[in-house]
Amino acid sequence: MYVQLSNCIIKCLKLGIIKDSQKAYQQAFDISKAEMQPTHPIRLGLALNFSVFFYEILNSPEEACKLAKQAFDDAIAELDTLSEESYKDSTLIMQLLRDNLTLWTSDNAVEGEESEEPKE
Known part of the structure; x- marks a missing residue:
């Protein structure tokens, strides 16, 4: 009984x-x-972390991909406004966003194939 109660409390x-x-x-x-500008490294880093939160913690790959893609696309659209001092940081985070998108979309494609029933 105490184990169940403690598990319930921990879950809550x-x-x-x-x-x-x-x-x-x-x-x-x-x-x-x-x-902040879409290319600002803090904004990009926050988008990266928030998208990972959606993917890993909330188990919401669609929302994670949507957020990461929007942040990446917004930054690409304003790449010419990127300051020289933040160029390296911003482009590194953009690469991480793109890497996650690639990984997550391939994970979802594999999961989708596994859930399909074999066709005869």
């Missing part, structure tokens, strides 16, 4: 932490979109 605490984390990420991401 974990869900609360996840919910609070998502809220904090969303608030920070909204601020970064309002205050």
Whole structure:
């Protein structure tokens, strides 16, 4: 009985932490979109981390891919505004976003193939 109760408490605490984390990420991401250029390394890094949060913690690959792709596309569209001092950091994070997108879309394609029934 105590084990079940403690497991329930742990699960509730974990869900609360996840919910609070998502809220904090969303608030920070909204601020970064309002205050920073799409190529800013902090904005890109936040998008990278938030997309990984969606993929790994929330088990939401579609949302992770959507966020990562939007951040990458927005940065590519304004690549000419990138300052020389942040060029290296920004392009590295953009590469990580692209790498994750490639990995996640291939993971989802493999999972989709496994769930299909064999055709005769």
